[in-house]
Amino acid sequence: xxxxxxxxxxxxxxxxxxxxxxxxxxxxxxxxxxxxxxxxxxxxxxxxxxxxxxxxxxxxxxxxxxxxxxxxxxxxxxxxxxxxxxxxxxxxxxxxxxxxxxxxxxxxxxxxxxxxxxxxxxxxxxxxxxxxxxxxxxxxxxxxxxxxxxxxxxxxxxxxxxxxxxxxxxxxxxxxxxxxxxxxxxxxxxxxxxxxxxxxxxxxxxxxxxxxxxxxxxxxxxxxxxxxxxxxxxxxxxxxxxxxxxxxxxxxxxxxxxxxxxxxxxxxxxxxxxxxxxxxxxxxxxxxxxxxxxxxxxxxxxxxxxxxxxxxxxxxxxxxxxxxxxxxxxxxxxxxxxxxxxxxxxxxxxxxxxxxxxxxxxxxxxxxxxxxxxxxxxxxxxxxxxxxxxxxxxxxxxxxxxxxxxxxxxxxxxxxxxxxxxxxxxxxxxxxxxxxxxxxxxxxxxxxxxxxxxxxxxxxxxxxxx
Amino acid sequence: xxxxxxxxxxxxxxxxxxxxxxxxxxxxxxxxxxxxxxxxxxxxxxxxxxxxxxxxxxxxxxxxxxxxxxxxxxxxxxxxxxxxxxxxxxxxxxxxxxxxxxxxxxxxxxxxxxxxxxxxxxxxxxxxxxxxxxxxxxxxxxxxx
Amino acid sequence: xxxxxxxxxxxxxxxxxxxxxxxxxxxxxxxxxxxxxxxxxxxxxxxxxxxxxxxxxxxxxxxxxxxxxxxxxxxxxxxxxxxxxxxxxxxxxxxxxxxxxxxxxxxxxxxxxxxxxxxxxxxxxxxxxxxxxxxxxxxxxxxxxxxxxxxxxxxxxxxxxxxxxxxxxxxxxxxxxxxxxxxxxxxxxxxxxxxxxxxxxxxxxxxxxxxxxxxxxxxxxxxxxxxxxxxxxxxxxxxxxxxxxxxxxxxxxxxxxxxxxxxxxxxxxxxxxxxxxxxxxxxxxxxxxxxxxxxxxxxxxxxxxxxxxxxxxxxxxxxxxxxxxxxxxxxxxxxxxxxxxxxxxxxxxxxxxx
Numbered sequence: 001x002x003x004x005x006x007x008x009x010x011x012x013x014x015x016x017x018x019x020x021x022x023x024x025x026x027x028x029x030x031x032x033x034x035x036x037x038x039x040x041x042x043x044x045x046x047x048x049x050x051x052x053x054x055x056x057x058x059x060x061x062x063x064x065x066x067x068x069x070x071x072x073x074x075x076x077x078x079x080x081x082x083x084x085x086x087x088x089x090x091x092x093x094x095x096x097x098x099x100x101x102x103x104x105x106x107x108x109x110x111x112x113x114x115x116x117x118x119x120x121x122x123x124x125x126x127x128x129x130x131x132x133x134x135x136x137x138x139x140x141x142x143x144x145x146x147x148x149x150x151x152x153x154x155x156x157x158x159x160x161x162x163x164x165x166x167x168x169x170x171x172x173x174x175x176x177x178x179x180x181x182x183x184x185x186x187x188x189x190x191x192x193x194x195x196x197x198x199x200x201x202x203x204x205x206x207x208x209x210x211x212x213x214x215x216x217x218x219x220x221x222x223x224x225x226x227x228x229x230x231x232x233x234x235x236x237x238x239x240x241x242x243x244x245x246x247x248x249x250x251x252x253x254x255x256x257x258x259x260x261x262x263x264x265x266x267x268x269x270x271x272x273x274x275x276x277x278x279x280x281x282x283x284x285x286x287x288x289x290x291x292x293x294x295x296x297x298x299x300x301x302x303x304x305x306x307x308x309x310x311x312x313x314x315x316x317x318x319x320x321x322x323x324x325x326x327x328x329x330x331x332x333x334x335x336x337x338x339x340x341x342x343x344x345x346x347x348x349x350x351x352x353x354x355x356x357x358x359x360x361x362x363x364x365x366x367x368x369x370x371x372x373x374x375x376x377x378x379x380x381x382x383x384x385x386x387x388x389x390x391x392x393x394x395x396x397x398x399x400x401x402x403x404x405x406x407x408x409x410x411x412x413x414x415x416x417x418x419x420x421x422x423x424x425x426x427x428x429x430x431x432x433x434x435x436x437x438x439x440x441x442x443x444x445x446x447x448x449x450x451x452x453x454x455x456x457x458x459x460x461x462x463x464x465x466x
Numbered sequence: 467x468x469x470x471x472x473x474x475x476x477x478x479x480x481x482x483x484x485x486x487x488x489x490x491x492x493x494x495x496x497x498x499x500x501x502x503x504x505x506x507x508x509x510x511x512x513x514x515x516x517x518x519x520x521x522x523x524x525x526x527x528x529x530x531x532x533x534x535x536x537x538x539x540x541x542x543x544x545x546x547x548x549x550x551x552x553x554x555x556x557x558x559x560x561x562x563x564x565x566x567x568x569x570x571x572x573x574x575x576x577x578x579x580x581x582x583x584x585x586x587x588x589x590x591x592x593x594x595x596x597x598x599x600x601x602x603x604x605x606x607x608x609x610x611x
Numbered sequence: 612x613x614x615x616x617x618x619x620x621x622x623x624x625x626x627x628x629x630x631x632x633x634x635x636x637x638x639x640x641x642x643x644x645x646x647x648x649x650x651x652x653x654x655x656x657x658x659x660x661x662x663x664x665x666x667x668x669x670x671x672x673x674x675x676x677x678x679x680x681x682x683x684x685x686x687x688x689x690x691x692x693x694x695x696x697x698x699x700x701x702x703x704x705x706x707x708x709x710x711x712x713x714x715x716x717x718x719x720x721x722x723x724x725x726x727x728x729x730x731x732x733x734x735x736x737x738x739x740x741x742x743x744x745x746x747x748x749x750x751x752x753x754x755x756x757x758x759x760x761x762x763x764x765x766x767x768x769x770x771x772x773x774x775x776x777x778x779x780x781x782x783x784x785x786x787x788x789x790x791x792x793x794x795x796x797x798x799x800x801x802x803x804x805x806x807x808x809x810x811x812x813x814x815x816x817x818x819x820x821x822x823x824x825x826x827x828x829x830x831x832x833x834x835x836x837x838x839x840x841x842x843x844x845x846x847x848x849x850x851x852x853x854x855x856x857x858x859x860x861x862x863x864x865x866x867x868x869x870x871x872x873x874x875x876x877x878x879x880x881x882x883x884x885x886x887x888x889x890x891x892x893x894x895x896x897x898x899x900x901x902x903x904x905x906x907x908x909x910x911x912x913x914x915x916x917x918x919x920x921x922x923x924x925x926x927x928x929x930x931x932x933x934x935x936x937x938x939x940x941x942x943x944x945x946x947x948x949x950x951x952x953x954x955x956x957x958x959x960x961x962x963x964x965x
Binding site for chain 3: 015018019381386395396400402403406418422425
């Protein structure tokens with residue numbers, strides 16, 4: 001094959017990839033748009049009918065060395081606007097005085113809980129119950145097995161039909177539980193439900209409760225605001241409309257307890273255990289021919305802390321991408337499986353081609369064309385045309401998410417917020433996304449070569465606490 | 467009607483539905499009460515712990531954060547609030563709530579939707595005795611109307 | 612020679628897509644901003660309408676013979692006012708409702724609601740349905756009947772509520788049909804609807820429905836229908852147990868709504884059912900209705916392999932009529948099964964925590 005032919009092939013591949021990728025995203029965004037409009041229209045009427053309906057929920061929250069913030073986090077959980085829920089904190093063998101702080105703040109009493117082991121975990125040292133809050137229990141277990149193992153211990157103790165699992169430092173919207181139980185009430189076949197996660201940096205939080213929404217000053221966090229909007233409102237909502245929600249975010253997921261127990265609980269040997277769980281539920285349930293639904297609600301239910309420095313962000317993204325790779329690989333049988341519906345036939349191949357392998361094509365495409373341009377094999381205009389196409393399509397996608405946000409929740413109060421986000425939506429295409437691709441490529445390489453990922457504790461900026 | 471003193475009596479409304487709260491406030495102001503409205507259970511609990519008692523409380527059961535039962539128990543356990551008359555507001559399908567409220571020490575209950583003249587009559591009956599009278603008969607469980 | 616000539620097509624395509632995408636992005640930003648302005652304008656208008664009308668509506672609702680001067684009512688204010696009127700209507704009954712209805716008729720709500728009924732927006736349709744229901748407008752009967760079978764569960768639910776307001780008795784057959792066929796009506800909301808209709812109106816239709824339904828449909832409905840009339844629920848449950856004593860789901864549901872202690876002896880054999888739900892619900896039923904005669908059975912259930920059965924059985928043991936502290940101690944002394952002993956300890960600890 002001639003060099004020229006090769007180059008042309010690359011160009012077609014690159015352009016075709018971008019057009020197909022963006023068309024799919026755009027298609028998802030429009031599916032989301034219609035879903036969202038229907039959702040918003042029905043919401044106030046639904047609220048009146050459903051307002052007195054409650055499905056009891058267990059909140060399972062693992063905590064490891066969080067003595068500084070644990071009391072605030074628990075108070076915030078206990079203040080959720082919901083009548084019927086229990087909070088189960090799993091102290092994952094913290095080395096600091098997390099347990100002592102909880103004991104002091106909530107008057108924990110050792111309790112002879114008739115604890116049943118349905119999912120095997122590291123040994124549980126004791127169960128405590130709060131005297132101040134009857135719906136608060138603490139499971140004290142030995143460390144090991146990470147968040148997955150701790151969550152499993154919490155699930156063993158959970159009493160309600162559905163459970164939420166999340167991080168102690170995520171801030172839940174006061175109405176989050178009301179919203180998230182609705183899919184379970186409306187359709188008893190629902191086995192999992194995700195919700196929109198937003199960035200908390202720049203917001204005012206007091207006592208673990210969100211008081212005022214704002215945008216972060218830190219540019220890196222600001223870009224992530226747009227990124228999250230795109231991922232949740234554009235992508236997930238669209239997928240959920242066709243029951244192809246392959247992945248429920250780790251920061252906010254609600255699961256049907258018995259289904260998760262039957263699937264064997266969270267796996268301690270993968271990196272993105274929450275991601276893996278949803279893919280596995282899809283696989284197992286479609287293998288068994290069970291009719292089920294994985295739902296998503298567009299309401300902003302959870303606010304999470306975004307990394308504000310490159311090193312932390314890199315670590316997070318590499319972990320996510322590796323988690324994605326593992327989740328898909330471990331459940332590869334879902335792909336094109338019988339009865340797997342849009343999850344196996346659309347979402348799975350899409351995630352492999354356009355999420356998992358995207359860094360290869362993006363970085364590869366830019367490299368090849370950049371080299372061709374540099375050595376004079378490609379004219380400036382052609383090169384520019386490709387770069388422009390890639391950027392413009394990216395910008396368009398980000399603006400779609402902004403539009404979706406405006407049509408639904410308009411969380412951000414001021415018009416200047418929208419402008420700021422729009423500017424960021426343009427700018428993120430110049431550098432940020434490319435850096436993401438490189439990190440993802442690195443993670444992919446690491447996964448393929450079996451390199452151990454550097455766990456490292458994610459550096460958190462905790463100044464929104466208090 | 468009630469007290470002959472000139473100072474207006476104080477009424478606390480704990481209700482999260484804005485329409486209901488407005489309506490109750492309007493009625494109470496017509497009855498020349500000084501009205502205070504709180505829309506959620508947590509703030510109401512803070513108010514009970516911190517502030518001086520009022521002359522009468524209208525209390526919704528289904529409240530965000532802390533429900534009406536807990537608030538009622540909190541009042542009954544607080545020396546300042548323990549004798550303040552409390553009228554519970556509850557929806558028709560949850561009349562068993564009313565039973566529970568009465569056993570927790572509520573003085574009366576009303577189901578939503580309610581009849582305004584009836585509520586006014588009940589409030590008046592509760593406040594027949596001047597609130598500053600030194601020894602008000604202790605009211606524990608009261609008959610249902 | 613320019614190496615690019617061969618790839619002209621792909622380059623042109625790249626340029627074109629860049630242009631299209633850029634224009635689309637600009638359009639979307641513009642739309643976002645317009646939508647924002649529009650919503651802000653709507654919000655302000657809403658606040659103004661409420662500010663003007665809320666005091667007036669309230670005054671009319673509670674003051675006899677109040678004839679406040681009414682502000683002008685442009686068509687675009689009407690939906691906001693209607694919402695407000697409906698919300699107030701939901702709060703009051705008696706004379707106040709009548710006065711609110713007089714006002715609504717004066718303002719032409721009936722015609723406006725019939726017009727809104729044809730709207731394609733679910734929210735507007737529901738607003739219309741609620742309005743017609745509160746107005747108790749018998750001429751709306753036919754169109755409400757049509758909405759009752761709407762594919763949208765909420766629309767049909769509100770239509771049912773409106774029909775009940777207009778004529779509960781006449782509405783029952785149609786509603787019962789929906790209760791039987793729809794799975795999408797939230798149970799508690801349905802119970803509320805039937806309570807509004809009045810237990811005396813709803814009782815016999817419910818009994819007839821429950822005894823004629825396909826067995827698979829009974830279990831989710833039973834608890835809610837029992838909520839409308841507990842005695843009826845218990846009677847129906849007793850009858851269902853006789854007819855479908857082998858259907859696990861029905862038995863489990865029926866056990867929860869029984870009120871009659873005299874049926875307990877006939878149910879004891881369910882303690883060895885293979886279905887854990889049945890064993891758990893049996894323990895619950897014994898807790899509500901049983902006396903010391905059930906002690907042995909509960910001791911057996913406290914050794915069950917399912918946690919919830921053990922838990923409910925131990926709770927029931929403490930609640931048995933006639934049970935005393937000494938009685939519990941005596942049971943404890945006789946228990947050998949470590950699971951049962953653990954569970955007894957658990958529920959007693961729970962009880963002492965309050």
